[in-house]
Amino acid sequence: MTSIGFVGLGRMGLPMALNLVRAGHRVAGFDLSAAALEAFAAAGGTLATSAAEAARGAEVIITMLPAGRHVRDAWLGEGGMAAAASADALLLDCSTIDVGTARELARTLGARMLDAPVSGGVMGAEAGTLTFMVGGEAAAFAAADPILASMGRKRVHCGAAGAGQAAKACNNMLLAISMIGTCEAFVLAERLGLSHQALFDVASTSSGQCWSLNTYCPVPGPVPSSPANRDYAPGFATALMVKDLGLAQQAAEEYGAATPLGQMALELYESFAAEDGSALDFSAIIGMLRGQPR
Template sequence: MSHVGVIGIGNMGNHMARNLLKNGHELSVYDLSETVLHKLKSHSSKVTVCKNPREVAEQSEVVLTMLPNNDIVLDTYLRDDGVLKGATKGKILVDSSTTAPSVSKKVFEHANKNNVEFIDAPVSGGVIGAENQTLTFMVGGAESTMKRVEKVLLSMGKRAVHCGDVGSGQAAKICNNMLLAISMIGTSECLNLGIKLGLNPKTLTDIINTSTGRCWSSDSYNPVPNMLPNVPSSNDYKGGFSTDLVLKDLGLAQDAATDTHSTIFLGALSHQIYSTLSNNGFGNKDFAYVYQFLKGNK
Protein backbone atom coordinates (compact mmCIF):
# COMPACT_ATOMS: atom_id res chain seq x y z
CA MET A 1 0.00 0.00 0.00
CA SER A 2 2.25 2.74 -1.31
CA HIS A 3 -0.23 5.62 -1.65
CA VAL A 4 -1.43 7.03 1.67
CA GLY A 5 -3.81 9.90 2.32
CA VAL A 6 -3.20 12.11 5.34
CA ILE A 7 -5.86 14.51 6.60
CA GLY A 8 -4.74 16.82 9.39
CA ILE A 9 -1.20 18.19 9.02
CA GLY A 10 -0.79 19.63 12.51
CA ASN A 11 1.92 19.12 15.12
CA MET A 12 1.46 15.34 14.98
CA GLY A 13 0.23 14.82 11.43
CA ASN A 14 3.09 16.77 9.88
CA HIS A 15 5.75 14.53 11.41
CA MET A 16 3.75 11.41 10.62
CA ALA A 17 3.41 12.48 6.99
CA ARG A 18 7.14 13.17 6.73
CA ASN A 19 7.94 9.71 8.10
CA LEU A 20 5.60 8.13 5.54
CA LEU A 21 7.51 9.97 2.82
CA LYS A 22 10.84 8.89 4.31
CA ASN A 23 9.67 5.29 4.17
CA GLY A 24 8.78 5.42 0.49
CA HIS A 25 5.07 6.26 0.44
CA GLU A 26 3.38 8.72 -1.88
CA LEU A 27 0.94 11.08 -0.17
CA SER A 28 -2.31 12.84 -0.91
CA VAL A 29 -2.94 15.42 1.81
CA TYR A 30 -5.57 17.83 3.06
CA ASP A 31 -5.67 20.43 5.83
CA LEU A 32 -7.50 23.70 6.41
CA SER A 33 -4.14 25.48 6.48
CA GLU A 34 -2.78 26.08 2.99
CA THR A 35 0.53 27.12 4.54
CA VAL A 36 1.26 23.70 6.07
CA LEU A 37 0.09 21.94 2.92
CA HIS A 38 2.39 23.87 0.62
CA LYS A 39 5.29 23.54 3.05
CA LEU A 40 4.87 19.77 2.97
CA LYS A 41 4.48 19.85 -0.80
CA SER A 42 7.76 21.76 -1.12
CA HIS A 43 9.42 19.06 0.98
CA SER A 44 8.77 16.28 -1.55
CA SER A 45 7.55 15.78 -5.09
CA LYS A 46 5.64 12.73 -3.81
CA VAL A 47 3.01 14.97 -2.15
CA THR A 48 -0.28 15.83 -3.84
CA VAL A 49 -2.35 18.58 -2.22
CA CYS A 50 -6.10 17.91 -2.34
CA LYS A 51 -9.00 20.35 -2.10
CA ASN A 52 -11.19 18.20 0.18
CA PRO A 53 -11.23 14.89 2.13
CA ARG A 54 -13.17 13.13 -0.62
CA GLU A 55 -10.36 13.76 -3.10
CA VAL A 56 -7.82 12.36 -0.63
CA ALA A 57 -9.84 9.15 -0.32
CA GLU A 58 -10.28 8.82 -4.08
CA GLN A 59 -6.50 8.95 -4.62
CA SER A 60 -5.34 6.80 -1.70
CA GLU A 61 -5.23 3.13 -0.74
CA VAL A 62 -5.10 4.01 2.95
CA VAL A 63 -6.48 7.21 4.50
CA LEU A 64 -5.11 8.40 7.84
CA THR A 65 -6.87 11.13 9.80
CA MET A 66 -5.26 13.06 12.67
CA LEU A 67 -7.81 15.64 13.81
CA PRO A 68 -8.58 17.67 16.96
CA ASN A 69 -12.00 16.56 18.21
CA ASN A 70 -15.19 14.51 17.82
CA ASP A 71 -17.11 17.00 15.68
CA ILE A 72 -14.29 17.56 13.20
CA VAL A 73 -13.71 13.82 12.81
CA LEU A 74 -17.39 13.15 12.11
CA ASP A 75 -17.59 16.06 9.69
CA THR A 76 -14.44 14.98 7.84
CA TYR A 77 -15.76 11.47 7.29
CA LEU A 78 -19.49 12.07 6.80
CA ARG A 79 -19.94 15.40 5.00
CA ASP A 80 -20.85 15.65 1.32
CA ASP A 81 -17.21 16.00 0.23
CA GLY A 82 -15.95 13.82 3.05
CA VAL A 83 -13.79 10.73 3.21
CA LEU A 84 -16.63 8.24 2.89
CA LYS A 85 -17.81 9.84 -0.36
CA GLY A 86 -14.45 9.01 -1.93
CA ALA A 87 -13.67 5.68 -0.27
CA THR A 88 -14.46 2.54 -2.24
CA LYS A 89 -14.26 -1.17 -1.47
CA GLY A 90 -10.73 -2.36 -0.74
CA LYS A 91 -9.57 0.89 0.81
CA ILE A 92 -8.76 1.19 4.50
CA LEU A 93 -9.57 4.16 6.73
CA VAL A 94 -7.50 4.77 9.87
CA ASP A 95 -8.47 7.42 12.42
CA SER A 96 -5.56 8.34 14.68
CA SER A 97 -7.37 11.25 16.31
CA THR A 98 -8.35 10.98 19.96
CA THR A 99 -12.15 10.84 20.20
CA ALA A 100 -14.96 9.23 22.14
CA PRO A 101 -15.27 5.51 21.29
CA SER A 102 -18.80 6.24 20.07
CA VAL A 103 -17.38 8.40 17.27
CA SER A 104 -15.28 5.52 15.96
CA LYS A 105 -18.28 3.21 16.12
CA LYS A 106 -20.41 5.67 14.15
CA VAL A 107 -17.81 6.11 11.41
CA PHE A 108 -17.36 2.33 11.29
CA GLU A 109 -21.09 1.80 10.77
CA HIS A 110 -21.12 4.16 7.80
CA ALA A 111 -17.92 2.69 6.36
CA ASN A 112 -19.22 -0.85 6.77
CA LYS A 113 -22.33 0.00 4.73
CA ASN A 114 -19.99 0.97 1.87
CA ASN A 115 -17.85 -2.20 2.29
CA VAL A 116 -14.93 -0.03 3.38
CA GLU A 117 -12.68 -1.13 6.24
CA PHE A 118 -12.18 1.22 9.19
CA ILE A 119 -10.06 1.06 12.35
CA ASP A 120 -9.46 3.55 15.14
CA ALA A 121 -5.75 3.84 15.89
CA PRO A 122 -4.92 6.70 18.26
CA VAL A 123 -1.28 7.08 19.21
CA SER A 124 0.94 7.50 22.23
CA GLY A 125 4.33 9.16 22.20
CA GLY A 126 3.50 12.80 21.53
CA VAL A 127 5.18 15.10 19.06
CA ILE A 128 8.61 13.72 19.94
CA GLY A 129 7.40 10.19 19.16
CA ALA A 130 5.83 11.38 15.92
CA GLU A 131 9.06 13.05 14.87
CA ASN A 132 11.28 10.11 15.83
CA GLN A 133 8.95 7.40 14.45
CA THR A 134 8.51 5.83 17.88
CA LEU A 135 4.73 6.11 18.27
CA THR A 136 2.59 3.31 19.65
CA PHE A 137 -0.71 2.77 17.81
CA MET A 138 -3.64 1.50 19.89
CA VAL A 139 -5.91 -0.20 17.38
CA GLY A 140 -9.62 -0.95 17.60
CA GLY A 141 -11.33 -2.97 14.86
CA ALA A 142 -10.73 -6.14 12.92
CA GLU A 143 -7.27 -7.58 13.56
CA SER A 144 -7.09 -8.61 9.91
CA THR A 145 -7.50 -4.96 8.90
CA MET A 146 -4.74 -3.93 11.26
CA LYS A 147 -2.45 -6.55 9.73
CA ARG A 148 -3.13 -5.19 6.25
CA VAL A 149 -1.98 -1.69 7.24
CA GLU A 150 0.63 -2.62 9.83
CA LYS A 151 3.55 -1.71 7.56
CA VAL A 152 2.00 1.71 7.01
CA LEU A 153 1.56 2.21 10.76
CA LEU A 154 5.14 1.10 11.41
CA SER A 155 6.31 3.69 8.90
CA MET A 156 5.20 6.21 11.53
CA GLY A 157 5.76 4.32 14.79
CA LYS A 158 7.46 1.41 16.47
CA ARG A 159 4.48 -0.60 17.67
CA ALA A 160 0.84 -1.37 16.81
CA VAL A 161 -1.24 -3.06 19.51
CA HIS A 162 -4.61 -4.63 18.77
CA CYS A 163 -6.93 -3.61 21.62
CA GLY A 164 -10.21 -5.20 20.53
CA ASP A 165 -13.31 -4.13 18.62
CA VAL A 166 -13.85 -0.72 17.02
CA GLY A 167 -13.63 1.96 19.72
CA SER A 168 -11.29 0.01 21.97
CA GLY A 169 -8.24 1.87 20.68
CA GLN A 170 -9.91 5.10 21.73
CA ALA A 171 -10.77 3.60 25.13
CA ALA A 172 -7.10 2.72 25.69
CA LYS A 173 -5.99 6.19 24.59
CA ILE A 174 -8.45 7.96 26.91
CA CYS A 175 -7.16 5.95 29.88
CA ASN A 176 -3.53 6.56 28.90
CA ASN A 177 -4.01 10.31 28.51
CA MET A 178 -5.82 10.64 31.81
CA LEU A 179 -2.83 9.00 33.50
CA LEU A 180 -0.47 11.26 31.52
CA ALA A 181 -2.26 14.39 32.75
CA ILE A 182 -2.23 13.15 36.34
CA SER A 183 1.47 12.28 36.19
CA MET A 184 2.39 15.63 34.63
CA ILE A 185 0.62 17.50 37.42
CA GLY A 186 2.24 15.26 40.05
CA THR A 187 5.70 15.66 38.52
CA SER A 188 5.25 19.43 38.36
CA GLU A 189 4.09 19.65 41.97
CA CYS A 190 7.04 17.61 43.23
CA LEU A 191 9.64 19.49 41.22
CA ASN A 192 8.20 22.82 42.29
CA LEU A 193 8.24 21.74 45.94
CA GLY A 194 11.81 20.45 45.73
CA ILE A 195 13.10 23.62 44.10
CA LYS A 196 11.41 25.75 46.78
CA LEU A 197 13.10 23.55 49.39
CA GLY A 198 16.44 24.51 47.87
CA LEU A 199 17.16 21.50 45.66
CA ASN A 200 18.82 21.89 42.30
CA PRO A 201 16.18 20.88 39.70
CA LYS A 202 18.69 18.80 37.73
CA THR A 203 19.78 16.93 40.85
CA LEU A 204 16.18 16.26 41.87
CA THR A 205 15.26 15.17 38.34
CA ASP A 206 18.21 12.75 38.25
CA ILE A 207 17.12 11.28 41.60
CA ILE A 208 13.51 10.89 40.49
CA ASN A 209 14.56 9.26 37.22
CA THR A 210 16.59 6.60 39.05
CA SER A 211 14.01 6.11 41.79
CA THR A 212 10.41 5.03 42.26
CA GLY A 213 8.94 8.36 41.14
CA ARG A 214 10.25 7.99 37.60
CA CYS A 215 7.69 8.46 34.81
CA TRP A 216 7.48 9.72 31.22
CA SER A 217 6.71 13.23 32.45
CA SER A 218 9.97 13.29 34.42
CA ASP A 219 12.41 11.47 32.16
CA SER A 220 11.19 12.25 28.64
CA TYR A 221 9.05 15.40 28.86
CA ASN A 222 10.28 17.22 31.93
CA PRO A 223 8.21 20.35 32.66
CA VAL A 224 11.11 22.41 34.06
CA PRO A 225 12.84 24.54 31.40
CA ASN A 226 16.28 23.40 30.24
CA MET A 227 16.19 20.02 31.93
CA LEU A 228 15.86 18.37 28.53
CA PRO A 229 16.56 19.64 25.02
CA ASN A 230 13.91 19.53 22.31
CA VAL A 231 10.91 19.48 24.62
CA PRO A 232 8.32 22.27 24.82
CA SER A 233 9.30 23.37 28.34
CA SER A 234 12.70 24.36 26.91
CA ASN A 235 11.01 26.32 24.11
CA ASP A 236 8.63 28.56 26.08
CA TYR A 237 6.11 25.67 26.13
CA LYS A 238 5.42 26.03 22.41
CA GLY A 239 4.23 23.13 20.26
CA GLY A 240 3.79 19.69 21.74
CA PHE A 241 0.50 18.66 23.34
CA SER A 242 -1.56 21.76 24.06
CA THR A 243 -3.43 22.41 27.29
CA ASP A 244 -6.68 22.65 25.32
CA LEU A 245 -6.12 19.21 23.79
CA VAL A 246 -5.34 17.51 27.09
CA LEU A 247 -8.42 19.25 28.51
CA LYS A 248 -10.48 17.79 25.66
CA ASP A 249 -9.13 14.29 26.38
CA LEU A 250 -9.84 14.63 30.09
CA GLY A 251 -13.38 15.63 29.17
CA LEU A 252 -13.68 12.40 27.17
CA ALA A 253 -12.46 10.49 30.22
CA GLN A 254 -15.05 12.25 32.37
CA ASP A 255 -17.82 11.31 29.94
CA ALA A 256 -16.60 7.70 29.81
CA ALA A 257 -16.47 7.52 33.61
CA THR A 258 -20.05 8.78 33.82
CA ASP A 259 -21.23 6.27 31.23
CA THR A 260 -19.53 3.34 33.00
CA HIS A 261 -20.14 4.49 36.60
CA SER A 262 -16.37 4.61 37.21
CA THR A 263 -14.77 6.64 39.98
CA ILE A 264 -11.93 8.91 38.79
CA PHE A 265 -11.07 11.31 41.62
CA LEU A 266 -7.66 12.31 40.22
CA GLY A 267 -8.93 12.36 36.64
CA ALA A 268 -11.69 14.77 37.64
CA LEU A 269 -9.27 16.98 39.59
CA SER A 270 -6.86 17.02 36.63
CA HIS A 271 -9.74 18.11 34.40
CA GLN A 272 -10.44 21.04 36.76
CA ILE A 273 -6.77 22.05 36.89
CA TYR A 274 -6.35 22.08 33.11
CA SER A 275 -9.69 23.84 32.72
CA THR A 276 -8.35 26.57 35.01
CA LEU A 277 -5.19 26.87 32.88
CA SER A 278 -7.25 27.17 29.72
CA ASN A 279 -9.60 29.73 31.26
CA ASN A 280 -6.58 31.82 32.25
CA GLY A 281 -5.37 32.06 28.66
CA PHE A 282 -2.87 29.20 28.53
CA GLY A 283 -4.86 26.87 26.26
CA ASN A 284 -2.28 27.07 23.45
CA LYS A 285 0.66 26.37 25.75
CA ASP A 286 1.99 22.83 26.02
CA PHE A 287 0.35 20.92 28.86
CA ALA A 288 3.64 20.91 30.79
CA TYR A 289 2.93 24.60 31.45
CA VAL A 290 1.04 23.38 34.51
CA TYR A 291 4.46 23.54 36.21
CA GLN A 292 4.61 27.30 35.68
CA PHE A 293 1.01 27.69 36.78
CA LEU A 294 1.70 25.84 40.02
CA LYS A 295 4.69 28.14 40.59
CA GLY A 296 2.28 31.05 40.49
CA ASN A 297 3.14 32.37 37.01
CA LYS A 298 -0.43 33.28 36.09
Protein backbone atom coordinates in the same frame (compact mmCIF):
# COMPACT_ATOMS: atom_id res chain seq x y z
CA MET B 1 4.50 1.75 -2.85
CA THR B 2 1.00 2.26 -1.48
CA SER B 3 -1.38 5.01 -2.58
CA ILE B 4 -2.54 6.90 0.50
CA GLY B 5 -5.06 9.66 1.05
CA PHE B 6 -4.24 11.79 4.10
CA VAL B 7 -6.72 14.37 5.42
CA GLY B 8 -5.61 16.75 8.18
CA LEU B 9 -2.14 18.23 7.78
CA GLY B 10 -1.88 20.06 11.09
CA ARG B 11 0.92 20.02 13.67
CA MET B 12 0.66 16.24 13.98
CA GLY B 13 -0.76 15.26 10.61
CA LEU B 14 1.80 17.06 8.46
CA PRO B 15 4.90 15.30 9.84
CA MET B 16 3.05 11.99 9.84
CA ALA B 17 2.12 12.40 6.17
CA LEU B 18 5.66 13.47 5.31
CA ASN B 19 7.05 10.34 6.95
CA LEU B 20 4.83 8.32 4.64
CA VAL B 21 6.20 10.25 1.65
CA ARG B 22 9.77 9.60 2.83
CA ALA B 23 8.94 5.90 3.14
CA GLY B 24 8.21 5.85 -0.60
CA HIS B 25 4.42 5.94 -0.61
CA ARG B 26 2.36 8.13 -2.93
CA VAL B 27 0.44 10.41 -0.58
CA ALA B 28 -2.39 12.71 -1.64
CA GLY B 29 -3.04 15.21 1.14
CA PHE B 30 -5.78 17.67 1.94
CA ASP B 31 -6.21 20.36 4.58
CA LEU B 32 -8.20 23.57 4.87
CA SER B 33 -4.96 25.47 5.59
CA ALA B 34 -3.17 26.81 2.53
CA ALA B 35 0.10 27.00 4.49
CA ALA B 36 -0.15 23.31 5.41
CA LEU B 37 -0.81 22.36 1.80
CA GLU B 38 2.16 24.42 0.65
CA ALA B 39 4.48 22.75 3.18
CA PHE B 40 3.20 19.32 2.19
CA ALA B 41 3.70 19.94 -1.52
CA ALA B 42 7.18 21.37 -0.95
CA ALA B 43 8.20 18.10 0.72
CA GLY B 44 6.99 15.92 -2.14
CA GLY B 45 3.34 15.32 -1.31
CA THR B 46 0.56 15.35 -3.88
CA LEU B 47 -2.15 17.93 -3.28
CA ALA B 48 -5.85 17.06 -3.32
CA THR B 49 -8.53 19.71 -3.71
CA SER B 50 -10.90 18.07 -1.22
CA ALA B 51 -11.10 15.26 1.30
CA ALA B 52 -13.09 13.21 -1.18
CA GLU B 53 -10.43 13.66 -3.83
CA ALA B 54 -7.74 12.54 -1.41
CA ALA B 55 -9.77 9.40 -0.72
CA ARG B 56 -10.69 8.57 -4.30
CA GLY B 57 -8.71 5.58 -5.55
CA ALA B 58 -6.48 5.38 -2.46
CA GLU B 59 -5.58 1.99 -1.02
CA VAL B 60 -5.29 3.50 2.47
CA ILE B 61 -7.15 6.58 3.76
CA ILE B 62 -6.05 8.35 6.94
CA THR B 63 -7.67 11.18 8.88
CA MET B 64 -5.97 13.30 11.57
CA LEU B 65 -8.56 15.88 12.62
CA PRO B 66 -9.36 17.93 15.74
CA ALA B 67 -12.59 16.38 17.08
CA GLY B 68 -15.25 13.76 16.56
CA ARG B 69 -17.59 16.07 14.66
CA HIS B 70 -14.85 16.86 12.13
CA VAL B 71 -14.08 13.18 11.66
CA ARG B 72 -17.76 12.28 11.24
CA ASP B 73 -18.29 15.06 8.71
CA ALA B 74 -15.16 14.13 6.73
CA TRP B 75 -16.20 10.49 6.42
CA LEU B 76 -20.00 10.57 6.46
CA GLY B 77 -20.96 14.11 5.42
CA GLU B 78 -22.43 14.98 2.06
CA GLY B 79 -19.75 14.41 -0.56
CA GLY B 80 -17.52 12.86 2.11
CA MET B 81 -14.83 10.25 1.91
CA ALA B 82 -17.05 7.23 2.51
CA ALA B 83 -18.74 7.75 -0.84
CA ALA B 84 -15.42 8.33 -2.62
CA ALA B 85 -13.45 5.46 -1.06
CA SER B 86 -12.93 2.15 -2.82
CA ALA B 87 -14.80 -0.77 -1.32
CA ASP B 88 -11.55 -2.50 -0.34
CA ALA B 89 -9.70 0.58 0.94
CA LEU B 90 -8.20 0.42 4.42
CA LEU B 91 -9.61 3.25 6.56
CA LEU B 92 -7.74 4.71 9.55
CA ASP B 93 -8.70 7.55 11.85
CA CYS B 94 -5.66 8.70 13.83
CA SER B 95 -7.51 11.59 15.49
CA THR B 96 -8.24 11.60 19.20
CA ILE B 97 -12.03 11.51 19.52
CA ASP B 98 -14.75 10.03 21.70
CA VAL B 99 -15.24 6.27 21.81
CA GLY B 100 -18.87 6.56 20.68
CA THR B 101 -17.99 8.27 17.40
CA ALA B 102 -15.23 5.74 16.72
CA ARG B 103 -17.68 2.88 17.17
CA GLU B 104 -20.28 4.62 15.02
CA LEU B 105 -17.78 4.97 12.19
CA ALA B 106 -16.87 1.29 12.43
CA ARG B 107 -20.52 0.23 12.35
CA THR B 108 -21.18 2.45 9.34
CA LEU B 109 -17.98 1.90 7.35
CA GLY B 110 -17.33 -1.75 8.14
CA ALA B 111 -14.49 -4.03 9.15
CA ARG B 112 -11.81 -2.10 7.26
CA MET B 113 -12.25 0.92 9.59
CA LEU B 114 -9.71 1.31 12.42
CA ASP B 115 -9.46 3.88 15.17
CA ALA B 116 -5.73 4.51 15.67
CA PRO B 117 -5.01 7.51 17.92
CA VAL B 118 -1.40 8.29 18.75
CA SER B 119 0.85 9.15 21.66
CA GLY B 120 4.18 10.94 21.37
CA GLY B 121 3.31 14.52 20.49
CA VAL B 122 4.78 16.65 17.74
CA MET B 123 8.31 15.46 18.48
CA GLY B 124 7.23 11.85 18.06
CA ALA B 125 5.36 12.67 14.86
CA GLU B 126 8.44 14.37 13.39
CA ALA B 127 10.79 11.58 14.46
CA GLY B 128 8.46 8.77 13.38
CA THR B 129 8.44 7.34 16.90
CA LEU B 130 4.74 7.58 17.73
CA THR B 131 2.81 4.89 19.56
CA PHE B 132 -0.42 3.85 17.83
CA MET B 133 -3.30 2.48 19.93
CA VAL B 134 -5.54 0.64 17.49
CA GLY B 135 -9.12 -0.57 17.71
CA GLY B 136 -10.84 -2.73 15.10
CA GLU B 137 -10.66 -6.08 13.36
CA ALA B 138 -7.40 -8.03 13.74
CA ALA B 139 -7.11 -8.59 9.98
CA ALA B 140 -7.41 -4.86 9.28
CA PHE B 141 -4.80 -4.12 11.94
CA ALA B 142 -2.39 -6.59 10.34
CA ALA B 143 -2.93 -4.94 6.95
CA ALA B 144 -2.41 -1.46 8.42
CA ASP B 145 0.69 -2.28 10.46
CA PRO B 146 3.28 -1.68 7.67
CA ILE B 147 1.77 1.75 7.03
CA LEU B 148 1.67 2.62 10.73
CA ALA B 149 5.30 1.46 11.04
CA SER B 150 6.34 4.29 8.70
CA MET B 151 4.97 6.79 11.24
CA GLY B 152 5.47 5.10 14.60
CA ARG B 153 7.78 2.88 16.60
CA LYS B 154 5.10 0.94 18.48
CA ARG B 155 1.70 -0.28 17.32
CA VAL B 156 -0.66 -1.97 19.78
CA HIS B 157 -3.88 -3.72 18.79
CA CYS B 158 -6.05 -2.85 21.78
CA GLY B 159 -9.21 -4.72 20.79
CA ALA B 160 -12.45 -4.15 18.91
CA ALA B 161 -13.68 -0.87 17.42
CA GLY B 162 -13.26 2.03 19.83
CA ALA B 163 -10.59 0.28 21.90
CA GLY B 164 -7.85 2.55 20.52
CA GLN B 165 -9.74 5.64 21.65
CA ALA B 166 -10.43 4.02 25.01
CA ALA B 167 -6.72 3.35 25.51
CA LYS B 168 -5.85 6.93 24.52
CA ALA B 169 -8.34 8.40 27.01
CA CYS B 170 -7.00 6.24 29.84
CA ASN B 171 -3.36 6.89 28.94
CA ASN B 172 -3.68 10.65 28.76
CA MET B 173 -5.67 10.86 31.96
CA LEU B 174 -2.81 8.98 33.65
CA LEU B 175 -0.28 11.26 31.95
CA ALA B 176 -2.01 14.42 33.20
CA ILE B 177 -2.20 13.11 36.75
CA SER B 178 1.45 12.07 36.74
CA MET B 179 2.58 15.41 35.30
CA ILE B 180 0.72 17.35 37.98
CA GLY B 181 2.28 15.14 40.65
CA THR B 182 5.74 15.62 39.12
CA CYS B 183 5.27 19.38 39.04
CA GLU B 184 4.09 19.44 42.65
CA ALA B 185 7.20 17.51 43.71
CA PHE B 186 9.47 20.09 42.05
CA VAL B 187 7.53 22.98 43.60
CA LEU B 188 7.91 21.43 47.06
CA ALA B 189 11.61 20.75 46.41
CA GLU B 190 12.12 24.42 45.49
CA ARG B 191 10.51 25.55 48.76
CA LEU B 192 12.71 23.12 50.67
CA GLY B 193 15.88 24.36 49.01
CA LEU B 194 16.48 21.15 47.05
CA SER B 195 17.90 21.64 43.56
CA HIS B 196 16.09 20.44 40.46
CA GLN B 197 19.00 18.22 39.55
CA ALA B 198 19.17 16.60 42.97
CA LEU B 199 15.47 15.74 42.93
CA PHE B 200 15.75 14.42 39.39
CA ASP B 201 18.81 12.29 40.17
CA VAL B 202 17.00 10.66 43.08
CA ALA B 203 13.44 10.32 41.77
CA SER B 204 14.35 9.32 38.20
CA THR B 205 16.07 6.19 39.54
CA SER B 206 13.77 5.54 42.49
CA SER B 207 10.12 4.74 43.06
CA GLY B 208 9.02 8.18 41.85
CA GLN B 209 10.22 7.62 38.31
CA CYS B 210 7.70 8.08 35.49
CA TRP B 211 7.61 9.36 31.91
CA SER B 212 6.60 12.85 33.05
CA LEU B 213 9.82 13.02 35.05
CA ASN B 214 12.37 10.90 33.18
CA THR B 215 11.51 11.90 29.61
CA TYR B 216 9.47 15.11 29.87
CA CYS B 217 10.84 16.80 32.98
CA PRO B 218 8.85 20.01 33.64
CA VAL B 219 11.86 22.08 34.74
CA PRO B 220 14.79 23.09 32.53
CA GLY B 221 18.10 21.30 32.84
CA PRO B 222 17.78 17.63 33.79
CA VAL B 223 16.25 16.47 30.47
CA PRO B 224 17.56 18.81 27.74
CA SER B 225 14.99 17.67 25.16
CA SER B 226 11.94 18.51 27.30
CA PRO B 227 9.78 21.57 26.45
CA ALA B 228 10.86 23.23 29.70
CA ASN B 229 14.13 24.04 27.94
CA ARG B 230 12.27 25.84 25.11
CA ASP B 231 10.10 28.17 27.20
CA TYR B 232 7.41 25.47 27.16
CA ALA B 233 6.77 25.57 23.44
CA PRO B 234 4.56 22.51 22.87
CA GLY B 235 5.23 19.27 22.47
CA PHE B 236 1.70 18.67 23.60
CA ALA B 237 -0.32 21.81 24.12
CA THR B 238 -2.43 22.39 27.21
CA ALA B 239 -5.51 22.89 25.00
CA LEU B 240 -5.09 19.34 23.72
CA MET B 241 -4.70 17.96 27.23
CA VAL B 242 -7.91 19.71 28.26
CA LYS B 243 -9.64 18.10 25.27
CA ASP B 244 -8.33 14.62 26.12
CA LEU B 245 -9.20 14.91 29.80
CA GLY B 246 -12.69 16.00 28.79
CA LEU B 247 -13.03 12.88 26.65
CA ALA B 248 -11.84 10.73 29.56
CA GLN B 249 -14.37 12.29 31.93
CA GLN B 250 -17.13 11.94 29.35
CA ALA B 251 -16.34 8.23 29.12
CA ALA B 252 -16.07 7.89 32.90
CA GLU B 253 -19.50 9.42 33.37
CA GLU B 254 -21.07 7.37 30.60
CA TYR B 255 -19.66 4.06 31.86
CA GLY B 256 -19.86 4.75 35.62
CA ALA B 257 -16.14 4.79 36.44
CA ALA B 258 -14.86 6.68 39.51
CA THR B 259 -11.99 8.94 38.40
CA PRO B 260 -11.66 11.68 41.05
CA LEU B 261 -8.02 12.44 40.21
CA GLY B 262 -8.89 12.59 36.53
CA GLN B 263 -11.66 15.08 37.29
CA MET B 264 -9.29 17.16 39.43
CA ALA B 265 -6.65 17.10 36.68
CA LEU B 266 -9.24 18.38 34.20
CA GLU B 267 -10.21 21.22 36.53
CA LEU B 268 -6.56 22.21 37.07
CA TYR B 269 -5.76 22.16 33.35
CA GLU B 270 -8.93 24.12 32.56
CA SER B 271 -7.80 26.75 35.07
CA PHE B 272 -4.31 26.85 33.57
CA ALA B 273 -5.72 27.16 30.05
CA ALA B 274 -7.91 30.07 31.21
CA GLU B 275 -4.80 31.79 32.59
CA ASP B 276 -3.33 32.06 29.07
CA GLY B 277 -1.65 28.67 29.29
CA SER B 278 -3.71 27.11 26.50
CA ALA B 279 -0.99 27.33 23.82
CA LEU B 280 1.85 26.31 26.13
CA ASP B 281 3.06 22.77 26.65
CA PHE B 282 1.02 20.96 29.29
CA SER B 283 4.11 20.67 31.52
CA ALA B 284 4.06 24.47 31.92
CA ILE B 285 1.31 24.00 34.52
CA ILE B 286 4.18 24.03 37.01
CA GLY B 287 4.06 27.83 36.81
CA MET B 288 0.46 27.91 38.01
CA LEU B 289 1.28 25.46 40.80
CA ARG B 290 4.07 27.81 41.90
CA GLY B 291 1.52 30.61 42.04
CA GLN B 292 3.24 32.52 39.29
CA PRO B 293 0.94 34.75 37.18
CA ARG B 294 1.28 34.53 33.42
